[in-house]
Each structure stands twice: as C-alpha cells, then as structure tokens.
Amino acid sequence: MKKKKIVALFLLFTLNLGNAFAQTVPDQKETLKTTMLVNDYFMKKYADCTTPTYVGKLRSSNLWTRAVYYEGLMELHKIYPREDYYDYAYTWASFHKWSPRYGNTTRNADDQCCGQTYIDLYNICPSPEKIKNIKITMDMLVNTQQNDDWSWIDAIQMGMPILAKLGNTYKEQKYFNKMWDMYSYSRNKHGVNGLYNAKEGLWWRDKDFVPPYKEPNGANCYWSRGNGWVYAALVRVMNEIPANETHRQDYMNDFLAMSKALKKCQREDGFWNASLLDPSNFGGKETSGTSLFVYGMAWGINNGYLNRAEYLPIVVKAWNAMVKDAVHPNGFLGYVQGTGKEPKDGQPVTYDHAPDFEDYGIGCFILAGTEVYKLK
Structure with missing residues (x-):
C-alpha cells in the first residue's frame, strides 16, 4: 500500500510539473497577435514598399536592412498566409526586377540579401524571372575560387542562406560546397585565425x-x-540543406556551441546586452540581438536539437521581456540598436528612440515570433 501511494504521488508530481512546464509556453494566439501587430505597424508606415529609404541619403529599398524585414515577413506568411503579406513582398521584389541591389555582378552579401525573399516567392509560384538574377549572381561566386567575401560576420546571414536555398531549389551540390568554402573561410581564416572563437563559442x-x-x-x-546574424544564418541554412549534407554536422556543432555560450550571458531581465560579455559597455536591453537568439533557440527546441527543459525557460523569458518591454501598443519596436558594428554604435538604445533603420529590427522580431508560435 505504501509503495502504491509513493508511485501515485510521484505520478501526480510529474503530471503537475508537466502542466506547470507547459504553461510557460507563450499563448500561441497572443504570440501571433503580437507578431502581426509589429509587422502591421511597419506595413502601414511604409505602405509604398517601393519608396527608397532616406537616412542621410536615398537608398534603394532592396538594401540589406529591408531585405531582413522581408525574411521575417515570408516566415510570417508561412504560418499565417495573408494575401496582403504576399502582395507586399511580391510588389517589392517585382519593382526591383528581382535583382540584387547594384545588379548581378555584386559580390557584397548585403546587396544579395534580398535574394532570399526572391527565392521564397519563386518557390511559392515558380517563374523564371523571379530567380534568374539572383542565380546569376550566386553562380558568379560558385564559379570563382575567391572565398573571402564574408569578411564581416553580418554577411554570413545576408548571403549564406541564398546559397542554401539555391542548392535546395535546384538540388545541386555546388551551392552547398561553395557555401561551406565561404563560411569556413570566415570562420577559420579571416582576422588572425578566423572570426570564430571555438573556446568561447x-x-x-x-x-x-x-x-x-x-x-x-x-x-x-x-x-x-x-552573433545573432551568424546564429540565424545557421538556422536558415539547416532549414534548407538535406540531413546527409556533408557539412550539416559542422553547422550543427557551431549552432550548439553558440547556444551554450549565449545561454550563459542572458540578462536577468531576459534580454541580451549589445556587448555580450561586458554589460558595462553600453549595457542595457537590446531587441535585435535578443530576437535573433530567441529565433535560433526556439528553432532548436522545435526541431529537437536543444534540450527543451534547459532552453525553453531562456526563450520564454526573452520573448516575454520583449513583448512586455519593447513592443509599443501601436507595434513600434523599442530598444533596437541602430546600424553599426559594435556596442557603441547606433546609440542611444531606449524604449522610445527609433533606430536609423526600423526594418531589420522588425524583421528579426518577426523571425523570433514565428518560431515561438510553433512551440508546443
């Protein structure tokens, strides 16, 4: 009898623990509602998606900052396929004639980034003009021996998923091979001995x-x-490449190492600082990096690569913090660091201050929302 009571109590405890654990997952409807709120704020404010941006000077709206927004929009369209989402992306891509910024001869990943959305639109409704120009551009990379284009880590997110998407669309290994050659050059050769510190992840x-x-x-x-750019790039690449791709495990190893490292430096309030290891150097809440980490970790949980019990509390804490502290009632997104390349750039980072470009921060947040939405 005593043994039966112990077993019953254990089962009850396990059930209650499971219920309590399940309750930590953000409500799916609320997650979608918040993600749509932030996206709709952007679409309303920038209703004409063909208008050039103006920050100091006019820039074509297929620049990298806008392209990152469309990455988020296309992922939102996958989970909630509203016609106006598709039309907004299609109009933008068509206006730019499905071309990289500055044309088909650019080797700059920032100018190629828009191609991710072109390929996504092509895969929804294939027609040659949608993919022709970005394929020409990336074939140029594939057909040359140069591998050192991604000399700054942001470029890994801007360019690497395009090669993965082309490899998946055309089922051609050459794109996967070139992707690894360029990634491994950035990882192991740029700088002194590469831009990745394996000791710290x-x-x-x-x-x-x-x-x-x-x-x-x-x-x-x-x-x-x-670091968020690299983390997101690994996710977007592994979403495209086959399970038996030669370097999939290499990408996974880096993803897991980064996850472990990022877990250690989350702030108590759920955000991450602009400087991951020095909270005294322009420390404080920062939404764009936090969004990318949430995107990656939620994806890792959803696909069984990250331990749910270990990483779900991190994701939930970060997502809830952004929703509570960064999202304005009208969908404006606060605490987004402006463009730059280090903690001191793009300051100040506050609840009310708008960054120089709003688009990429919103894109990052939408990416996060789409993966949090999938949590069960």
Whole structure:
C-alpha cells in the first residue's frame, strides 16, 4: 500500500510539473497577435514598399536592412498566409526586377540579401524571372575560387542562406560546397585565425575586434547582433540543406556551441546586452540581438536539437521581456540598436528612440515570433 501511494504521488508530481512546464509556453494566439501587430505597424508606415529609404541619403529599398524585414515577413506568411503579406513582398521584389541591389555582378552579401525573399516567392509560384538574377549572381561566386567575401560576420546571414536555398531549389551540390568554402573561410581564416572563437563559442564581428582588442572590462568583444546574424544564418541554412549534407554536422556543432555560450550571458531581465560579455559597455536591453537568439533557440527546441527543459525557460523569458518591454501598443519596436558594428554604435538604445533603420529590427522580431508560435 505504501509503495502504491509513493508511485501515485510521484505520478501526480510529474503530471503537475508537466502542466506547470507547459504553461510557460507563450499563448500561441497572443504570440501571433503580437507578431502581426509589429509587422502591421511597419506595413502601414511604409505602405509604398517601393519608396527608397532616406537616412542621410536615398537608398534603394532592396538594401540589406529591408531585405531582413522581408525574411521575417515570408516566415510570417508561412504560418499565417495573408494575401496582403504576399502582395507586399511580391510588389517589392517585382519593382526591383528581382535583382540584387547594384545588379548581378555584386559580390557584397548585403546587396544579395534580398535574394532570399526572391527565392521564397519563386518557390511559392515558380517563374523564371523571379530567380534568374539572383542565380546569376550566386553562380558568379560558385564559379570563382575567391572565398573571402564574408569578411564581416553580418554577411554570413545576408548571403549564406541564398546559397542554401539555391542548392535546395535546384538540388545541386555546388551551392552547398561553395557555401561551406565561404563560411569556413570566415570562420577559420579571416582576422588572425578566423572570426570564430571555438573556446568561447562566439564570433568577433570582423578583424578589427580580434585580440588584442578587448572590451573595457577585459573580455573579448562579441557584439550581440553580429552573433545573432551568424546564429540565424545557421538556422536558415539547416532549414534548407538535406540531413546527409556533408557539412550539416559542422553547422550543427557551431549552432550548439553558440547556444551554450549565449545561454550563459542572458540578462536577468531576459534580454541580451549589445556587448555580450561586458554589460558595462553600453549595457542595457537590446531587441535585435535578443530576437535573433530567441529565433535560433526556439528553432532548436522545435526541431529537437536543444534540450527543451534547459532552453525553453531562456526563450520564454526573452520573448516575454520583449513583448512586455519593447513592443509599443501601436507595434513600434523599442530598444533596437541602430546600424553599426559594435556596442557603441547606433546609440542611444531606449524604449522610445527609433533606430536609423526600423526594418531589420522588425524583421528579426518577426523571425523570433514565428518560431515561438510553433512551440508546443
């Protein structure tokens, strides 16, 4: 009898623990509602998606900041396929003639980034003009021996998923091979011995930040959003490549190492600082990097690569913090660091201050929302 009571109590405890654990997952409807609120704020404010941006000078609206927004929009369209989402992306891509910024000969990943959305639109409704130009551009990379284009880690997110998407769309290994050649060059050769520090599981933004450069507290300088770009790129690549792709496990190993490192430096309030290891150097809430980390960790949980019990509390804490502290009632997104390449750039970062470009921060947040939405 005593043994039966113990077993019953254990089962009851396990059930209650499971229920309590399940309740930590953000409400799916509320997550979608918040994600749509932030997106709709952007679509209303920038109703004409063909209008050039103006920050100091006019820039074509297929620049990288806008392209990142459309990455988020296309993921939102996958979970909630509203016609106006598709039309907004299609109109933008068509206006730019389905071309990279500055044309088909650019080797700059920032100018290629828009191609991610072109390929997504092509895969919804294939027609040759949608994919022709971005394929020409990436074939140029594939057909040359140069591998050092991604000399800053942001470029990994801007360009690498395009190669993965083309490889998946055309079922051609050459895109996967080139992707690895370029990624591994950035990882292991740029700077002194590469921009990735395997000992700490984090990335220096570019050669200017490898040692002896240090943060004021003596730590290595790991910029939050820069690491977020790599983290998101790994997710977007692994979403495309087959399970038996030669370097899939290499990408997974880096993803897991980064996850472990990022877990250690989350702030108590759920956000991450702009400087991951030095909270004294322009410390405070920062939404763009936090969004990218939530996106990656939620994806890892959803696909069984990250331990749910270990990482779900991190994701939930970060998502709830952003929803509570960064999202305005009208959908404006606060605490987004402006453009730059290190913690001091794009300041101030506050609840009310708008960054120089709003689009990429919103894109990052939408990416996060789409993966949090999938949590069960």
